[in-house]
Amino acid sequence: MGWRLGCVIVVDSSVCGDSLAIAVLTGGMSAERDIAIASAVQVVEALRRRGQQVRVVDTAQGWLTPAQEKELLAQRVGIRHSGERALSHGIPSWLTLPENFFPDLWFLALHGGAGEDGRIQGLLEMTGIPYTGSGVLGSAMAMDKDVSKRLLRAAGVPTPDWLMAPVECEEIEGVLGWPVVVKPSKQGSTVGLSVVHTPEELPQALTLAFQHDDEVMVERFVPGRELTGPVLGSQALTVGEIVLQKGNIFDYEAKYQPGGAREIFPAELSPDQTGEVQRLSLLAHRTLKLQGYSRADFRLDAQGRLWCLEVNTLPGLTAMSLVPQAAAAQGISFDDLVDQICLQALSRASMTCIAPSKPV
Secondary structure, three states: OOOOOOOOOOOOOOOOOOOOEEEEEEOOOOOOHHHHHHHHHHHHHHHHHOOOEEEEEEOOOEEOOHHHHHHHHHHHOOOOOOOOOOOOOOOOHHHOOOOOOOOOEEEEOOOOHHHOOOHHHHHHHHHOOOEOOOOHHHHHHHHOHHHHHHHHHHHOOOOOOEEEOOOOHHHHHHHOOOOEEEEEOOOOOOOOOEEEOOHHHHHHHHHHHHOOOOOEEEEEOOOOEEEEEEEEOOEEOOOEEEEEOOOOOOOHHHHHOOOOEEEEOOOOOOHHHHHHHHHHHHHHHHHOOOOOEEEEEEEEOOOOOEEEEEEEOOOOOOOOOHHHHHHHHOOOOHHHHHHHHHHHHHHHHHHHOOOOOOOO
16 A cells, blocks of 8 residues: 555555554553453454564553564463553653654554543544544543443433442432443443342442442343444444353453353344344444444344443454454455554545654
């Protein structure tokens, strides 16, 4: 792909031409650090297969040497999370570019925390270099479940009723009923989430959720089928269904441990149901001002009603992730998916003219 930085940028239909310099941001200090690294493994391999020049940045450590990169990406075996939420103070050292490497693009293989809530995006805006995924505002709104649910409901996307802690059991019983879902308001991958069936279980669930966030949501539990609606650019991808092998919710272990769940693409739905999931996924994507790609998660209840649970701005790109499976179901390979994610970012830069001139 050939393009010149500045106010006139020409983006070809594919990013597989002239080699680009791409910095893959991963790791970080969120509870989803290990998932981010697992995504980076796949992304780095795909970009290098396309002939791109790739350097890896751990946002918790800085630019990695080839040896450090190999060691970090080898951690893809054994998904786990630390629950850490600490961030270093001051300007991150990785914003100082290494000698002889000026990125054409930042590729965000980050999940949760500062990597997905708009903070990293704000830093990247100041570099003037295009980056993948959504911008500052969309990232922040989607990560805050209370804010995003208010916006989705106003736009006509059904979402289960909710309350924000602190809340009394009497109010929960009167407004939501039991069971309820207790979860951090600004976390992903269902970290810190519990399904609470009785008032006696509530204190422990709140304590767990508050370990991961200073705001906690109590949401009406919707039994039913678990569906997911990925979006790439302005297109809704194949709708998928998650069939749980254990438990009654698609929690962290079900998502990332072998045998936790079975994903079906395409989901076994009527054409009308499929179309409605895709319509609502696109509506949610636009309502929250998202860019590049996203994934909306739904429950389909026994009455055939769809309920949007949340929208992910940087959905996983691991071997087991849902967006790559949805893309594959309609003939988009993983390498082509990564190409398209890059192309979305570069196309956006061509319209906003945010890219600086490369040093000559």
